[in-house]
Amino acid sequence: LMHLTRKLIEIRSMLLSIDQSDGLKLPSIVVIGSQSSGKSSVLEAIVGQEFLPKGNNMVTRRPIELTLVHTFSTDGKTPVEYGEFPALGLGKITDFAAIQRTLTDLNLAVPATDAVSPEPIDLRIYSPNVPDLTLIDLPGYIQLASLDQPESLKEKIAALCDKYIREPNIVLAVCAADVDLANSPALRASRKVDPLGLRTIGVITKMDLVPPEQGATILAGNRYPLHLGYVGVVTKAAKRSKKDSMAVTVSKGENDYFGAHKEEFGSSTSLMVGTDTLRRRLMEVLESSMASSLHGITNAVQLELEEATYQFKVQYNDQRITAESYVAETMDALKLRFKEFTQQFRRPVIREKLKGMLDDKVMDVLEQLYWLDKRAPELGNIAANPKLKPEEIEPYWRHKLDAASSLLTKSGIGRDSTLLVADGLRALIDSIAAGEPFTFHPRASERLIQFSHAILRDRIGVASDQVENCIKPFKYEIEVEDREWEVGRERAIDLFEKEVAMCETKLKDIRKKVGGSRRLGGLVNYVKSLEEKEREKKTKRLEGTPSEESPESTPESYRYPPAQILDARHAILYTDRLGILRLRLAALRSKRCRAGPQSDVFCPEAFLNVVADKLAYTSAMFISIELLDQFFYQFPREIDSRLLYDLDPKEIIEFARENPVVRRHLDLQGRKDKLEEVMKQLNSLSVLRADPQAAPRRH
Numbered sequence: 001l002m003h004l005t006r007k008l009i010e011i012r013s014m015l016l017s018i019d020q021s022d023g024l025k026l027p028s029i030v031v032i033g034s035q036s037s038g039k040s041s042v043l044e045a046i047v048g049q050e051f052l053p054k055g056n057n058m059v060t061r062r063p064i065e066l067t068l069v070h071t072f073s074t075d076g077k078t079p080v081e082y083g084e085f086p087a088l089g090l091g092k093i094t095d096f097a098a099i100q101r102t103l104t105d106l107n108l109a110v111p112a113t114d115a116v117s118p119e120p121i122d123l124r125i126y127s128p129n130v131p132d133l134t135l136i137d138l139p140g141y142i143q144l145a146s147l148d149q150p151e152s153l154k155e156k157i158a159a160l161c162d163k164y165i166r167e168p169n170i171v172l173a174v175c176a177a178d179v180d181l182a183n184s185p186a187l188r189a190s191r192k193v194d195p196l197g198l199r200t201i202g203v204i205t206k207m208d209l210v211p212p213e214q215g216a217t218i219l220a221g222n223r224y225p226l227h228l229g230y231v232g233v234v235t236k237a238a239k240r241s242k243k244d245s246m247a248v249t250v251s252k253g254e255n256d257y258f259g260a261h262k263e264e265f266g267s268s269t270s271l272m273v274g275t276d277t278l279r280r281r282l283m284e285v286l287e288s289s290m291a292s293s294l295h296g297i298t299n300a301v302q303l304e305l306e307e308a309t310y311q312f313k314v315q316y317n318d319q320r321i322t323a324e325s326y327v328a329e330t331m332d333a334l335k336l337r338f339k340e341f342t343q344q345f346r347r348p349v350i351r352e353k354l355k356g357m358l359d360d361k362v363m364d365v366l367e368q369l370y371w372l373d374k375r376a377p378e379l380g381n382i383a384a385n386p387k388l389k390p391e392e393i394e395p396y397w398r399h400k401l402d403a404a405s406s407l408l409t410k411s412g413i414g415r416d417s418t419l420l421v422a423d424g425l426r427a428l429i430d431s432i433a434a435g436e437p438f439t440f441h442p443r444a445s446e447r448l449i450q451f452s453h454a455i456l457r458d459r460i461g462v463a464s465d466q467v468e469n470c471i472k473p474f475k476y477e478i479e480v481e482d483r484e485w486e487v488g489r490e491r492a493i494d495l496f497e498k499e500v501a502m503c504e505t506k507l508k509d510i511r512k513k514v515g516g517s518r519r520l521g522g523l524v525n526y527v528k529s530l531e532e533k534e535r536e537k538k539t540k541r542l543e544g545t546p547s548e549e550s551p552e553s554t555p556e557s558y559r560y561p562p563a564q565i566l567d568a569r570h571a572i573l574y575t576d577r578l579g580i581l582r583l584r585l586a587a588l589r590s591k592r593c594r595a596g597p598q599s600d601v602f603c604p605e606a607f608l609n610v611v612a613d614k615l616a617y618t619s620a621m622f623i624s625i626e627l628l629d630q631f632f633y634q635f636p637r638e639i640d641s642r643l644l645y646d647l648d649p650k651e652i653i654e655f656a657r658e659n660p661v662v663r664r665h666l667d668l669q670g671r672k673d674k675l676e677e678v679m680k681q682l683n684s685l686s687v688l689r690a691d692p693q694a695a696p697r698r699h
């Protein structure tokens with residue numbers, strides 16, 4: 001049966017990792033007692049090592065789940081004793097003083113305001129000198145909260161102990177012999193949950209502090225009977241000599257004491273005394289408790305397993321996933337998504353975008369140099385005159401055209417076009433980073449944005465310099481072919497027609513707003529007359545004539561609300577703009593303009609459009625090479641190196657679990673796997689139990 005306990009202890013910790021629900025619990029021994037009752041000394045005597053935190057203020061602040069694993073000697077060699085904190089990953093610790101320090105640190109890490117924490121510390125000790133046992137050490141009961149402890153501490157500790165002394169656990173109630181059992185908080189707590197004492201063992205410490213007869217009376221347990229009985233111990237170390245281990249000195253002191261009082265405690269008395277007896281008793285009790293739990297726990301695990309298997313089938317159709325596969329799939333999907341998006345950045349698309357930007361620039365240049373020029377209508381008239389030869393045109397218009405062309409080519413095309421495309425890329429990445437599944441992975445999303453912006457920052461300077469360099473020739477000379485000219489002319493007509501339509505819409509809107517064309521006409525005339533007066537005033541002032549305010553002019557300005565005056569001003573602007581646009585449209589459609597590139601002076605619009613086309617073509621080409629191709633090459637590689645390979649196994653799991661869908665899948669799958677493993681172990685145990693040769697009962 002030895003073997004059974006050992007296996008069940010293993011199964012118990014597996015079950016603990018599945019969940020904490022009461023149905024799936026195998027018993028453990030829970031050690032409770034008031035402070036200074038000798039609880040630590042008893043635990044250390046059982047283990048045979050000093051490893052618990054000591055000191056005035058050093059009470060246990062967190063439960064310690066202590067698993068003792070008996071190790072066997074192989075080839076006649078005694079195995080090394082060591083401890084392990086599985087949760088901390090510190091490896092095997094052979095120095096028990098180091099274990100003591102670690103426990104002290106873990107205890108001190110509990111904030112003073114909390115004083116105790118319900119979070120258990122998992123500690124395993126492997127030794128040839130320990131039995132297979134699981135013990136849970138709990139904070140000692142306190143009688144009175146001292147000044148520096150919160151008032152609620154007493155209740156907090158009691159509540160924590162209450163949680164652990166529930167079924168199926170065995171309660172080890174530690175009481176000092178020199179304190180009346182009636183005052184023992186441990187016995188009182190256990191009686192509440194186990195009134196018949198069926199799963200409570202009493203340990204009476206400090207037997208040396210009371211007269212032997214009195215000690216014997218306590219152990220007989222007549223006053224507070226416990227079905228599992230009382231064990232008396234003396235765990236105060238005898239005078240310690242250097243060469244002896246702690247275990248040796250303690251048992252020496254104990255043996256000395258009980259040996260000296262054979263009459264009261266000898267074998268004839270049937271009282272249980274000594275740490276060895278306690279150890280054996282604990283093993284027996286845990287064994288039989290585990291054995292009797294076996295059937296129930298097997299059924300419970302079976303039920304849980306069936307439920308988990310069913311859910312796994314129904315919810316996931318038995319599809320298994322791993323955190324790694326999720327991460328890999330996410331990254332592949334990201335790359336694919338990105339690739340699809342890159343279609344928006346093919347060269348013709350980019351060219352169109354850049355052309356759009358340049359069209360706006362062309363319109364700005366035309367407005368600045370032609371539409372606002374009072375002589376602009378002349379140009380139309382010259383173009384309409386078939387007799388006029390190109391060389392007879394005033395140099396004024398030739399200069400205008402050169403100025404317009406250079407204004408366009410020197411407007412910072414390299415920077416503007418590169419930034420336009422880079423902004424498009426940035427918006428694309430931002431939209432990917434803000435979409436699923438990155439909504440679940442804020443840190444990865446942040447990193448994605450960071451590294452893509454970094455690539456862009458790196459490339460923007462190079463790309464815009466390169467574009468600027470390559471359009472340089474256009475700043476000096478532009479050759480236009482007949483075919484190009486015709487395309488440019490038609491596009492210019494298109495743009496002008498759009499502009500005309502836009503102005504007409506605006507005018508219509510204003511007309512509607514002020515209440516019809518008659519009212520707008522009145523308004524416009526009024527504003528014009530105001531402007532006329534302003535002008536007159538100005539000339540008079542310039543000529544030195546003293547201005548006489550006409551008395552009736554003041555009330556005049558109140559005839560219309562200011563907002564309508566503003567509308568009228570806009571209407572005047574749009575009407576003027578429409579006038580010039582219509583003139584230019586007629587010019588663009590004229591025979592003269594259709595004749596070809598030699599008419600560039602008459603038709604600056606067509607010429608500038610050809611220039612814009614050439615600029616767009618060249619810019620698109622070099623932005624593709626210097627910015628897009630580089631970005632498309634680097635981006636998937638950065639995904640690998642910054643998002644994928646950057647994750648260690650722990651981070652991969654964390655990443656996958658950030659997605660709630662994946663987390664639920666992994667949880668259910670993990671639960672099912674663990675339950676299957678536990679079930680397998682339990683089944684192997686029942687074979688063991690069914691075969692009396694394999695597991696002989698010892699009593």
Ligand code: GDP
Pocket residue numbers: 033034035036037038039040041042140205206207208209233234235236
């Ligand atoms: P805890 O606070 O319940 O963990 O109690 P400790 O194990 O720290 O013991 C409290 C005090 O009682 C310490 O000073 C121990 O030396 C002393 N003590 C423990 N066991 C015995 C014992 O069997 N006999 C005597 N005389 N003193 C003991």
